[in-house]
Amino acid sequence: MENARAKLRSAGIRPTAHRLAVAARLFGDRTHPTADRIWDGVREDFPAISRATVYNTLDLFVERKLVLRRALDSGAAVYDPFTEPHHHLVDEATGHVYDIPWGEVRLGAEPSLKDFDVSEFYLVMRGRRRAAGPKRKS
Amino acid sequence: MENARAKLRSAGIRPTAHRLAVAARLFGDRTHPTADRIWDGVREDFPAISRATVYNTLDLFVERKLVLRRALDSGAAVYDPFTEPHHHLVDEATGHVYDIPWGEVRLGAEPSLKDFDVSEFYLVMRGRRRAAGPKRKS
DNA sequence: CATAAAATTTAGACAATGTCAAGAAAAAAA
DNA sequence: TTTTTTTCTTGACATTGTCTAAATTTTATG
Numbered sequence: 001m002e003n004a005r006a007k008l009r010s011a012g013i014r015p016t017a018h019r020l021a022v023a024a025r026l027f028g029d030r031t032h033p034t035a036d037r038i039w040d041g042v043r044e045d046f047p048a049i050s051r052a053t054v055y056n057t058l059d060l061f062v063e064r065k066l067v068l069r070r071a072l073d074s075g076a077a078v079y080d081p082f083t084e085p086h087h088h089l090v091d092e093a094t095g096h097v098y099d100i101p102w103g104e105v106r107l108g109a110e111p112s113l114k115d116f117d118v119s120e121f122y123l124v125m126r127g128r129r130r131a132a133g134p135k136r137k138s
Numbered sequence: 139m140e141n142a143r144a145k146l147r148s149a150g151i152r153p154t155a156h157r158l159a160v161a162a163r164l165f166g167d168r169t170h171p172t173a174d175r176i177w178d179g180v181r182e183d184f185p186a187i188s189r190a191t192v193y194n195t196l197d198l199f200v201e202r203k204l205v206l207r208r209a210l211d212s213g214a215a216v217y218d219p220f221t222e223p224h225h226h227l228v229d230e231a232t233g234h235v236y237d238i239p240w241g242e243v244r245l246g247a248e249p250s251l252k253d254f255d256v257s258e259f260y261l262v263m264r265g266r267r268r269a270a271g272p273k274r275k276s
Numbered sequence: 277c278a279t280a281a282a283a284t285t286t287a288g289a290c291a292a293t294g295t296c297a298a299g300a301a302a303a304a305a306a
Numbered sequence: 307t308t309t310t311t312t313t314c315t316t317g318a319c320a321t322t323g324t325c326t327a328a329a330t331t332t333t334a335t336g
Contacts, residue, residue, distance in 0.1 A: 014332085016284070036322070050286050055323070071209040075294070076322060089254055098254075105249045111263055113242065116227055118265040125249055127256040152303085154313070174293075188315050193294070213323075214293060 011064040032078040087123040149202040172214040225261040
């Protein structure tokens with residue numbers, strides 16, 4: 001993915017080979033991988049890359065908002081290259097995490113609290129796939 | 139606390155001394171403690187209680203819906219004895235977790251998804267304590 | 277270019293969190 | 307009581323994440 005290089009640069013990140021390898025693995029991966037899973041993937045191309053480098057790189061990507069990091073009860077945090085605001089649903093049967101587009105849930109209004117300025121919010125849902133009906137692309 | 143015993147029994151949990159000790163620590167603690175923090179607390183009364191027992195007991199309490207378990211990006215899962223549906227807000231400055239009563243956020247409707255039966259949902263918000271009084275129209 | 281400075285990467289130790297299995301102890305049932 | 311079931315413990319292990327100091331690479335400077 002050659003525009004990974006452009007993405008990194010426009011985020012002010014120097015596109016080193018390792019960072020590009022992490023980006024290539026993560027951008028476009030909508031399976032909500034954990035950090036160690038990403039590490040496993042990157043090592044197929046860069047067998048010598050260290051765990052710390054992958055963790056550092058992911059932290060950097062999150063800080064620069066190239067990916068989202070979410071903790072969804074599954075033990076390890078997961079990374080999501082889909083950075084538009086969206087919700088998540090955890091399948092109670094399989095543990096699979098689904099992205100739920102923002103528009104698919106009708107929220108009456110943005111949360112407005114008396115004592116806090118809310119900078120970000122999202123729904124975490126738990127549920128089960130409906131028996132019948134059309135299949136959702138995973 | 140003597141009604142902890144009743145709570146356990148009505149949940150079908152035999153009220154052993156260890157379980158009562160965990161319950162005494164956790165019920166009424168609205169600070170969102172982690173499992174290890176609860177373990178630390180319980181050991182003040184039962185210095186010999188093992189870590190596994192506390193983890194097992196917490197899992198049991200969660201399964202029987204006596205407490206909620208939430209992962210809020212902070213590394214460790216936290217436990218919340220307030221089991222009515224409610225949201226959470228993480229203070230970006232301090233990491234402190236606040237309970238946000240359900241009624242304090244107006245949601246237009248329950249999330250209704252085409253492909254899933256949603257059994258549970260809640261908001262995770264991130265924000266900062268407001269400096270002065272309320273500024274926004276509700 | 278040569279050298280210095282800065283940024284990146286590494287290894288590996290360490291910490292924190294969570295899980296598991298096998299046996300001991302306690303409680304309940306027979 | 308004896309037997310059976312449940313609970314609890316120990317301690318090892320796995321997973322997840324952080325950190326530091328040194329090595330390497332890249333960039334900046336003379």
